[in-house]
Amino acid sequence: MVKMYLPVSLLLASAVRIVDGATKQFTPIEAVFNAFVPQKPTNNERNYTKILDPFAPTAEEREEEARARRQRQRERNERVKEIFKNVKPKDVERVSEEELESMDSEYLRKLAWGGSKSGGELSYFIDPGEDYDMWSQAYRMLGGFIDCDHDKSDDDGGGGSHEEGGEGGRCSRWMMWAAYVDPNYQGNGYDEYFGDEPVGTLDCHRPDTQWQLMGVYRQEFYQYIEQISKHLWAIDEYEYVVALAGLAYMTDATCFYVGDSNNGEAIYAGVAPKEYGRFEMALYTDDYCLFPNDDLGMTYDDFGLTNDISLGGSGDGGGDDENWAQEWWQDTEEYTLTQLNDVYDTFRYCTSCIDYPTYQDGYVIGDNGMDDDDLINQCWKFYSHDSFTCESDCIAKGHAQGTILSIDVGGKFYGQVIQEFWDEANLQMGENSQQVETQLSRLLANVFVTFSFVVFVATFLAFAVARRSRYRESRSSKARRLLGNSRKRSSSRKRRSKSRDRGSDGIMRSKSGSRRKSRSRSKNRDRDYEPPRSED
Numbered sequence: 001m002v003k004m005y006l007p008v009s010l011l012l013a014s015a016v017r018i019v020d021g022a023t024k025q026f027t028p029i030e031a032v033f034n035a036f037v038p039q040k041p042t043n044n045e046r047n048y049t050k051i052l053d054p055f056a057p058t059a060e061e062r063e064e065e066a067r068a069r070r071q072r073q074r075e076r077n078e079r080v081k082e083i084f085k086n087v088k089p090k091d092v093e094r095v096s097e098e099e100l101e102s103m104d105s106e107y108l109r110k111l112a113w114g115g116s117k118s119g120g121e122l123s124y125f126i127d128p129g130e131d132y133d134m135w136s137q138a139y140r141m142l143g144g145f146i147d148c149d150h151d152k153s154d155d156d157g158g159g160g161s162h163e164e165g166g167e168g169g170r171c172s173r174w175m176m177w178a179a180y181v182d183p184n185y186q187g188n189g190y191d192e193y194f195g196d197e198p199v200g201t202l203d204c205h206r207p208d209t210q211w212q213l214m215g216v217y218r219q220e221f222y223q224y225i226e227q228i229s230k231h232l233w234a235i236d237e238y239e240y241v242v243a244l245a246g247l248a249y250m251t252d253a254t255c256f257y258v259g260d261s262n263n264g265e266a267i268y269a270g271v272a273p274k275e276y277g278r279f280e281m282a283l284y285t286d287d288y289c290l291f292p293n294d295d296l297g298m299t300y301d302d303f304g305l306t307n308d309i310s311l312g313g314s315g316d317g318g319g320d321d322e323n324w325a326q327e328w329w330q331d332t333e334e335y336t337l338t339q340l341n342d343v344y345d346t347f348r349y350c351t352s353c354i355d356y357p358t359y360q361d362g363y364v365i366g367d368n369g370m371d372d373d374d375l376i377n378q379c380w381k382f383y384s385h386d387s388f389t390c391e392s393d394c395i396a397k398g399h400a401q402g403t404i405l406s407i408d409v410g411g412k413f414y415g416q417v418i419q420e421f422w423d424e425a426n427l428q429m430g431e432n433s434q435q436v437e438t439q440l441s442r443l444l445a446n447v448f449v450t451f452s453f454v455v456f457v458a459t460f461l462a463f464a465v466a467r468r469s470r471y472r473e474s475r476s477s478k479a480r481r482l483l484g485n486s487r488k489r490s491s492s493r494k495r496r497s498k499s500r501d502r503g504s505d506g507i508m509r510s511k512s513g514s515r516r517k518s519r520s521r522s523k524n525r526d527r528d529y530e531p532p533r534s535e536d
Contacts, residue, residue: 124410126181126212135192136185137353138204138211139379141344142176142415143277143404144221145397148288150174152220152254152386170255170289173271175224176390176398178407179214179379180204180350190356204350207408211350216409218394219387221271221279222252225340227385228347231355231376235311235362239343241325245332246340248307250281255289258303261296269300273403276416277348281335300335307333311362348405353379416440 148171182200185192192200204211219227229243255270265285272282272292281300282292309322309329332339357369358376366374390398395414398404404415 124213125215132181133185133187134354134375134377135189135352136182137214137377137379138180138182138202138350139347139353139382140178140180140205140350140405141224141277141347142178142216142407143348143398144173144175144271144273144279145218145401145403146171146273146290147174147218147394147397148172148290150218150388170268170270170287172254173221173273174218175221176216176218176394176404177224177382177387178204178216179353180209180211181214182211184210190354193352194356202350202352205348205405206350207406207413209350213407213409216390216395216407217382217387218390219382219385222247222250223385224382225344227381228344228378230361231359231378231381233362234359234364236325238328240362241311241328242332242339242343244311245307245309245329246337248310249305249333250337255284258283258300258305261285267293267296269303269305273401275402277403277405278341280337280341306330351378353377 150172152172152174184200186199188195188199192198193202203209225243226247229240229247233240233243250271253270255268257266258269259267261267268284268289269281270284270289271279273279283296283298283300284291285293285296309326311322311325328339355376355378358365358374359369365376369375395404395407395409399414402416406413406415406417
């Protein structure tokens with residue numbers, strides 16, 4: 001890959017947008033921070049030259065805007081507090097234990113998500129305040145989602161208005177994850193699940209698991225990916241190189257400006273959560289970075305935002321001693337982030353919270369990273385680095401966007417089930433009276449209804465045409481039968497007339513002969529007749 005750097009004077013002189021038949025100009029935000037901007041030729045004979053944007057806000061202006069946004073949030077919170085101070089409910093009745101038990105589950109989730117009541121467990125989660133052995137804890141990555149109500153820069157994780165959801169009003173990206181505890185843990189430490197004869201099973205991802213849900217959390221997307229990369233792999237491992245390359249390519253920005261389209265639309269780039277917990281870099285043209293625009297005729301790769309290899313954590317990197325990882329690094333930096341997704345695919349399964357052995361930025365901790373004092377609890381790392389409780393509305397967002405994996409919360413399933421992950425999930429969800437309808441099931445249902453309607457209309461038309469054709473055919477045959485019957489009656493009369501002319505022996509005789517015979521019989525009768533004689 002060849003990179004060409006343009007002189008500063010040329011960049012400043014070319015700060016005007018020029019478009020001709022062979023060249024497309026873009027004004028990336030990276031020009032604010034870099035004195036030189038690379039130009040990357042592509043194989044499809046399209047050149048993208050990046051120039052400085054004279055209208056881009058400066059770092060001071062961005063900081064001032066962020067301060068003003070936080071101030072507006074504080075003022076809004078104070079107004080809400082003042083309003084609630086004056087609210088004095090007149091009629092308040094204490095709900096009995098029996099009435100509380102009979103309440104609909106939707107109200108219970110709103111009243112006591114993550115809480116408990118006296119006399120029994122009300123929450124869907126186990127008590128997070130109890131002490132659990134570190135080896136009895138596990139987690140799983142559920143997937144990313146977009147949230148316009150929470151700014152990742154808020155220290156308290158509080159929400160703002162829609163226009164204040166993220167950087168410059170653009171919505172933040174979060175990773176949803178779940179923590180579990182094994183109630184059957186027998187105290188065998190590492191050997192409980194990884195020994196030669198393990199007695200426990202890391203199966204909290206299964207629908208029939210006995211692991212108990214401790215909680216569901218959300219963490220800033222980049223932070224979640226980074227925390228795993230820091231403590232699990234050595235610096236010379238393929239997974240570590242891919243993780244750092246992917247992080248460098250996606251950046252820790254929520255959604256940042258990269259240029260303009262041919263019709264003058266501003267183009268933004270950011271992480272796009274996908275189905276089944278996967279993700280990629282996408283281009284957006286809406287102000288909130290919600291809907292990837294696939295009609296631009298380009299991808300994130302076309303902007304030439306690749307990075308030099310750097311495996312030294314916070315160091316500059318890029319030295320000759322890192323050339324061995326150059327191919328892994330370059331192959332990772334593409335917009336689908338396929339290799340990064342494949343590396344993190346294992347964390348969609350049930351994963352032990354203990355990083356064993358434990359590393360820090362690619363280097364083993366202690367002698368071998370396996371001493372109890374050196375081990376890191378990854379779940380605690382997540383929680384201590386800006387992880388917040390993902391309550392009912394948070395889980396509902398991930399489920400509605402169709403980007404999280406299946407999770408059972410209080411007997412109700414959220415997210416999407418992958419058949420190769422859980423063989424029994426579909427069966428169990430079918431038996432669940434509160435089964436969640438997925439986008440795929442809705443699509444298949446709509447296709448089935450549409451196809452059935454088309455078949456019905458086609459069958460009805462075919463039946464109508466066939467019935468009409470048969471009616472015409474029956475009328476035509478009836479007319480032919482009437483004509484045939486009249487001819488038959490005429491011939492029948494003739495046959496009867498002829499049969500009367502035949503004798504008993506079948507010989508035809510004329511009518512004159514018959515009359516002569518009748519007269520001769522009459523004469524004979526007259527000749528033989530003798531009149532009566534008188535007595536005198």
